[in-house]
């Protein structure tokens with residue numbers, strides 16, 4: 001029975017890029033700009049906006065294989081690979097991915113790096129292909145029950161609620177001696193508030209999450225130990 005849980009945000013945490021932006025940066029500057037103009041809410045893209053821009057990509061004649069190829073060349077640090085495979089091999093840790101990207105992007109990247117079996121579960125937005133058009137949905141559909149989070153999660157997903165629900169379905173927090181969270185984004189702040197003293201947040205230096213912890217951490221009663229990192233080799237250490 002594993003004793004620890006490691007939770008990874010995906011963009012700029014597990015990998016060294018933002019998946020949503022990267023696909024358009026590889027394929028079309030015009031559509032990358034469209035994504036930039038449409039996105040709202042700080043640095044985060046909502047899946048609605050990404051889906052809308054994927055429709056434009058399809059209309060411009062881009063093919064499924066081109067999107068998949070863009071994902072396959074997305075920067076993934078060799079030291080991160082080394083870190084997670086070594087930790088996995090020790091057999092004392094469960095891996096969970098909690099991401100505002102989508103199933104197709106993450107699945108494609110993990111498969112390309114032979115890491116399909118790394119995570120016990122990937123919690124993210126749904127996505128599927130219809131021919132060459134990638135459809136991206138919301139983790140919480142717009143027409144269903146919404147989350148009530150007040151610390152600034154996007155409408156489509158509250159990572160704190162997702163972490164709590166996953167833990168509740170897997171024996172509760174106490175099933176794990178330690179929970180470690182690796183993140184960088186503003187929406188990674190909420191799950192950290194659900195973690196315990198003695199748990200660890202590996203926070204990417206000078207990114208949005210770091211800023212939120214400095215400004216709001218004390219006020220919100222954050223209990224976890226915060227460790228800063230900038231490059232994947234530090235995570236490996």
Ligand SMILES: [Mg+2]
Pocket residue numbers: 009010011012013183184185
């Ligand atoms: Mg991120």
